[in-house]
Amino acid sequence: MKTLGTLGEREAIRLIDRIVQSDAEVGIGDDCAAIDIGDRYLLVTTDMMAAKTHIPKGMKPYDIGWSLVAVNLSDIAAMGGSPIGLVTAIGITRGHPVDYLESIVDGMNECAQRFGTSIMGGDTKEHESLTLCGTAVGEVPKNQIILRKGAKPGDLVVVSGELGLAGAGYYSMKRNLGLTDCEAALRRPRPRLKEGAALAASGLVTSGMDISDGLSSSVFELSRNSGMTYEIDYSTLPKAEEVGLVFQDLERQKSLVLNFGDDFELLFTIERGAESDLEDITARTGTPFTVIGKVTSGEENILIDNARREKLENLGYEHFRTRQS
């Protein structure tokens, strides 16, 4: 009997995509579904988080509520959209203290407010273990939507912010290192909404997504969707300083930066020559952008490390499989 443990998350999503007859303009397999509502696309995305399988130990209830909202808003950001609002479903045990629920809802509410939107409704149900499901609704002008497909050979690959910060936060929390900045990145991720909307409005972007499941995983997703291959130059990656504080070993640093996930930065492609236009967006948003490689029409995705070309492995986080650490 074939089980989901042998199938893996990506194949499970493909299986669902084959069964479902979606009316959406953009359906399963992008960061959000996009539905034509006349002058613009309505964006809808949903994410489930279960305490036992997805929430790192040490996350406080406020952080959990914040994260639920942030991960959904990050999917809206990835499509270049602006949020309209969220609904959240909370499955919680009878034994949970009332103030634990209050803290979750405080975190949800404050993250939504911080990013210019709100929790509009939800559902509260008894569950044997804490399980949250958030859904964000947003909108984007039709000609501005950023999809996972669309990159062409020669396009430059760009990432926002720093890489490995949330991963360093995970290890800092696990080992009580007290590295507060990177722990904050894990506890209170900041969806790149204004950056996504500015990139979408700029017309520079040929494809994009967020890197919630890790950089390598996201490169493979963009590659699969465009039918192109990607060359990433490891030396150019904007590695967070904290990565060197949690791992001295360079291979472990590399694995964390490439594969850990939870950074909620944007990975996207632009036409060659458009780099200088990104500076305007940095000036407006305060967020740095770094060119980390280029789109090619080769055989496989490549990582250039110390002038050595190696195959980029797709080792990002995948559900139903064991997390490497």
Add this chain to the structure above:
Amino acid sequence: MKTLGTLGEREAIRLIDRIVQSDAEVGIGDDCAAIDIGDRYLLVTTDMMAAKTHIPKGMKPYDIGWSLVAVNLSDIAAMGGSPIGLVTAIGITRGHPVDYLESIVDGMNECAQRFGTSIMGGDTKEHESLTLCGTAVGEVPKNQIILRKGAKPGDLVVVSGELGLAGAGYYSMKRNLGLTDCEAALRRPRPRLKEGAALAASGLVTSGMDISDGLSSSVFELSRNSGMTYEIDYSTLPKAEEVGLVFQDLERQKSLVLNFGDDFELLFTIERGAESDLEDITARTGTPFTVIGKVTSGEENILIDNARREKLENLGYEHFRTRQS
């Protein structure tokens, strides 16, 4: 330490409502959130179902997928809306067979297609036990939206279809009675979308909701939202024939009809004199409507049973508390 088990679901929802700063025109506490998007309201609703706490034994994976979509569409129907689409999050164990997931998705897809909409996207995550979360998005013209508030003294109370059918199905399944019609009502609930939209367009309705948590619970919700009281005449309730097949005892029949839930019928109020206009909607939809009482400005909600006036008890299904049976 106060826990959710002592607070109960309704108080938990009120607590969330106090914390959350919603931008929606209609927020927490109605069947859907409603957001002003110019010429109409966008409707958004979410529902979580966990195998161990909400899904009756004997439900097949196809039924579970169908139900997830149906309960969300029922909330759209309750507001008089038309569905735009759904996103669904599936939390499932590594050990679940792949074809179990396929059946869930088949059920979701076919229910959506049957009611003129589609699954647009979703999320699939590993979970320690089967947990589903669906979100439906819909729309309604601004002047047609049906809310829980709005009833006035003298209005008539109306319910669609039959009462107790799904409850009878629950006991038929539990005792292997093989009453297929009522079991089908529980396994494959049918959201009253065309009825809800026709009622909304008619302009007859002063308030309304669905009765997924039971008739008594819904009467209390409408009462609380309008600030009015309700008088329900038990002898007029459109009791499903199967109720008499699962319980001979008249008190148990009464409890099932008033409190069980899962019928997904619409409960609403209309101005006195509008009864005859409902016949047109029945002619178009094939769904009967029954006047079961009236709105008053009394002290408490009343049930008239055999000419005896008794207090109507709010015994509908509430999470975090034990189900009576």
